[in-house]
Amino acid sequence: MQFEPNDADLRITELARSAARDHLAPRAMQTDAGVFPAENIGALGSIGLLGIKIDRHYGGLGGSNLAYVLAIRELAAQCASTTVAVAVTNMVADMIARFGTDDQKVRHLRNLVSGAYQAGSFALSEPGAGSDAASLQTRAERRGDDWVLNGTKLWITSGDVAGVTLVMAKTDPGKGGRGITAFLVEPGTAGFSVGRHEEKLGLLGSSTVSLAFEDVVVPDAARIGAVGQGFEIAMTALDGGRCGIGAQASGMGYTALRETSRILSARAGQDKALGTDQNAQFRLADMAVRLDAAWLLVQRAAWLRDQGSKMTKEAAMAKVAASEAANFACQTAMQLAGPDAFDAGSTIARVWRDVRVSRIYEGTSEIQRLVIARSLAAAL
Amino acid sequence: MDLTLQDTHQMIQETAKAFADKELLPAAQKIDKEGVFPSEKVAKMAALGLMGMAVPEQYDGAGLDTLAYALAMEEISRGCASCGVIMSAHNSLVCDPIKLFGNADQRRRFLPPLATGRRIGCFALSEPGSGSDAAGMRTTAIRDGDHYVVNGTKNWITNGQEAQTCVLIAHTNPAERHRGISALVVDRLESPYGIGKVEDKFGIKGSSTTSLVFEDTRVPVANLLGQEGDGFKVAMVTLDGGRIGIAAQALGIARVAFEEALRYSRERSAFGKVIGDFGAIQEMLADMATDIEAARLLIWRAATAKDAGQKYGKFSAMAKLHASETAARVCHKALQIHGGYGYVKDYNAERHVRDARITEIYEGTSEIQRLVIARETLSEYAAMA
Numbered sequence: 221m222q223f224e225p226n227d228a229d230l231r232i233t234e235l236a237r238s239a240a241r242d243h244l245a246p247r248a249m250q251t252d253a254g255v256f257p258a259e260n261i262g263a264l265g266s267i268g269l270l271g272i273k274i275d276r277h278y279g280g281l282g283g284s285n286l287a288y289v290l291a292i293r294e295l296a297a298q299c300a301s302t303t304v305a306v307a308v309t310n311m312v313a314d315m316i317a318r319f320g321t322d323d324q325k326v327r328h329l330r331n332l333v334s335g336a337y338q339a340g341s342f343a344l345s346e347p348g349a350g351s352d353a354a355s356l357q358t359r360a361e362r363r364g365d366d367w368v369l370n371g372t373k374l375w376i377t378s379g380d381v382a383g384v385t386l387v388m389a390k391t392d393p394g395k396g397g398r399g400i401t402a403f404l405v406e407p408g409t410a411g412f413s414v415g416r417h418e419e420k421l422g423l424l425g426s427s428t429v430s431l432a433f434e435d436v437v438v439p440d441a442a443r444i445g446a447v448g449q450g451f452e453i454a455m456t457a458l459d460g461g462r463c464g465i466g467a468q469a470s471g472m473g474y475t476a477l478r479e480t481s482r483i484l485s486a487r488a489g490q491d492k493a494l495g496t497d498q499n500a501q502f503r504l505a506d507m508a509v510r511l512d513a514a515w516l517l518v519q520r521a522a523w524l525r526d527q528g529s530k531m532t533k534e535a536a537m538a539k540v541a542a543s544e545a546a547n548f549a550c551q552t553a554m555q556l557a558g559p560d561a562f563d564a565g566s567t568i569a570r571v572w573r574d575v576r577v578s579r580i581y582e583g584t585s586e587i588q589r590l591v592i593a594r595s596l597a598a599a600l
Numbered sequence: 601m602d603l604t605l606q607d608t609h610q611m612i613q614e615t616a617k618a619f620a621d622k623e624l625l626p627a628a629q630k631i632d633k634e635g636v637f638p639s640e641k642v643a644k645m646a647a648l649g650l651m652g653m654a655v656p657e658q659y660d661g662a663g664l665d666t667l668a669y670a671l672a673m674e675e676i677s678r679g680c681a682s683c684g685v686i687m688s689a690h691n692s693l694v695c696d697p698i699k700l701f702g703n704a705d706q707r708r709r710f711l712p713p714l715a716t717g718r719r720i721g722c723f724a725l726s727e728p729g730s731g732s733d734a735a736g737m738r739t740t741a742i743r744d745g746d747h748y749v750v751n752g753t754k755n756w757i758t759n760g761q762e763a764q765t766c767v768l769i770a771h772t773n774p775a776e777r778h779r780g781i782s783a784l785v786v787d788r789l790e791s792p793y794g795i796g797k798v799e800d801k802f803g804i805k806g807s808s809t810t811s812l813v814f815e816d817t818r819v820p821v822a823n824l825l826g827q828e829g830d831g832f833k834v835a836m837v838t839l840d841g842g843r844i845g846i847a848a849q850a851l852g853i854a855r856v857a858f859e860e861a862l863r864y865s866r867e868r869s870a871f872g873k874v875i876g877d878f879g880a881i882q883e884m885l886a887d888m889a890t891d892i893e894a895a896r897l898l899i900w901r902a903a904t905a906k907d908a909g910q911k912y913g914k915f916s917a918m919a920k921l922h923a924s925e926t927a928a929r930v931c932h933k934a935l936q937i938h939g940g941y942g943y944v945k946d947y948n949a950e951r952h953v954r955d956a957r958i959t960e961i962y963e964g965t966s967e968i969q970r971l972v973i974a975r976e977t978l979s980e981y982a983a984m985a
Contacts, residue, residue: 225601477977478984481982482981485978485981504973505969505973506970508974512898589882596885596889597866
């Protein structure tokens with residue numbers, strides 16, 4: 221048994237740590253002002269961090285799922301807005317690598333991984349279908365050799381800047397989950413447009429938009445995976461994506477812990493009574509334990525995925541535990557740090573806002589618990 | 601990272617689980633009800649090597665590592681929490697310090713009878729007036745020729761009634777605090793001491809908890825562990841390791857409570873469906889399972905670090921804190937899922953609540969674990985800055 225990552229995983233972690241320190245950290249406040257972090261994306265693309273698991277042949281790092289979560293944690297510790305865009309790009313690249321044809325890989329992977337596309341985006345949620353993905357309404361109808369897409373997608377990260385969007389649509393409405401097929405849609409396709417830009421509580425540097433599909437015609441070559449395989453692709457993406465969100469949340473949580481430690485130590489220098497206050501110490505301990513417990517769950521889920529094991533339950537555990545531990549850590553940091561942290565420009569204030577959505581997107585906490593409970597019952 | 605269990609570890613886990621399934625689970629309710637030390641079970645555990653897990657084979661032990669110990673402790677405690685604490689105190693608090701701090705003669709004399717289960721061990725640190733604040737103890741061991749003369753009372757001693765080998769922490773130089781404390785092995789047959797009050801407890805009723813009364817008890821100087829003044833270190837090192845055992849005990853208790861609640865949730869119906877299909881119950885079960893699996897990872901991390909010779913004080917404190925609080929929460933929810941049946945003794949849910957509670961208290965309360973964790977965390981970040 222071995223808890224430390226191996227050398228290959230550590231090299232990628234170190235690469236992410238130094239990139240985060242050199243590129244993401246100095247621009248974190250500017251990004252938080254609502255500027256899409258194009259320069260960060262370019263810098264990360266030039267060293268392979270937009271395709272962490274993608275084969276070197278396509279410019280990726282050929283890393284493991286464990287390396288992926290380790291790297292995402294490092295990036296998110298400095299700038300979550302950049303990281304969310306990076307994570308979705310990695311996810312889309314990963315799905316094309318897993319399910320795509322050779323032509324699709326040639327067409328998109330290098331562009332995604334190098335940062336030539338600013339991002340990839342993943343279009344599953346709709347106005348009426350979030351957690352209940354199988355009930356989505358966007359249609360794709362066969363017309364000759366082509367498909368015609370109609371519908372609206374909501375909450376799409378990087379949807380306005382993506383070079384390619386992975387879209388889930390119903391091809392057989394009578395079949396529920398098994399009637400869903402996935403397509404790769406490129407910007408500029410007639411009838412495909414970006415709708416409303418959401419104004420969010422946090423992750424202000426990442427864009428979240430709705431996408432409209434009005435008689436969008438794509439060739440059959442744009443279909444990824446078999447007809448009816450879309451739900452499987454989405455769930456595979458989410459199993460990996462949930463590890464990614466867990467890692468992202470952990471990164472922010474540990475930043476809150478680090479900042480709180482710094483503030484308490486500084487206070488101890490000035491006023492021992494405040495800095496070594498037992499109440500503060502106890503809460504700091506709770507932050508540390510919950511973050512470590514969750515971070516171990518995240519690493520385990522990623523490691524299981526590397527072993528080729530089924531890890532839907534473990535990914536759900538990782539996601540719910542890490543997002544809730546990180547929210548707890550950021551909330552507690554805000555409370556312990558006091559007025560300094562309430563300043564809008566403070567790191568604690570930023571992670572406090574940025575971390576909240578991790579309990580919601582890529583499956584709410586409630587959905588994760590349902591996934592876990594169903595797996596438990598099924599295993600009896 | 602590699603979370604695969606090696607063959608030896610897998611074998612230990614399977615052996616302990618099979619034993620717990622066959623011998624402990626069916627007996628646990630009776631052991632709790634009668635509140636009698638389960639001698640027959642302990643003898644069988646000893647025959648499997650569970651009473652000297654980390655004792656080297658030359659001293660008749662199983663010669664295994666901390667991870668193996670944690671795995672076995674989880675399984676045994678899942679079967680019977682009382683057996684778990686008997687095993688934990690005996691292994692972690694008695695065999696380990698004698699192995700770590702004893703000289704060759706002491707190991708030869710004391711370890712084989714412990715490892716084979718011919719003798720039960722106990723560890724005497726707490727006193728009526730000092731628990732977490734160990735340095736505040738008052739028991740003295742004053743040198744008189746070839747002996748120490750021990751006077752004082754020790755409290756909350758697990759296995760106190762049955763133990764014949766006692767690792768005692770006492771002041772050899774009362775003028776100093778930490779530095780005046782020493783560790784002695786007291787052979788009860790050779791150096792008789794009294795058993796005071798036998799506690800009537802909330803849980804883990806099959807294990808005895810007593811006070812020990814020393815009145816001019818003469819202990820040979822040859823039984824001093826390490827040097828005079830090493831006692832505080834012996835106690836702290838012993839507790840660091842012991843915490844992994846208690847964490848694994850808590851995990852075992854949490855697991856059995858969870859397993860029973862999950863099964864019950866699939867059997868019991870209300871409003872036309874099994875209660876396990878209601879969201880409220882599903883949420884509880886999901887949280888229970890997640891906490892249990894996180895606790896297991898924290899325990900394995902601490903055990904692996906200890907086995908690799910790395911610093912593991914913070915890891916074991918985290919494992920103990922998280923696992924014990926998980927056990928308390930999980931058992932609470934398991935009882936809730938059982939409804940009224942959880943409150944009566946036909947089911948086991950109420951016993952698990954009682955058994956779990958102590959894991960938040962002994963071998964360092966949750967509050968002490970938090971202090972350890974906070975100090976380590978602050979100093980780690982200070983070192984990075």
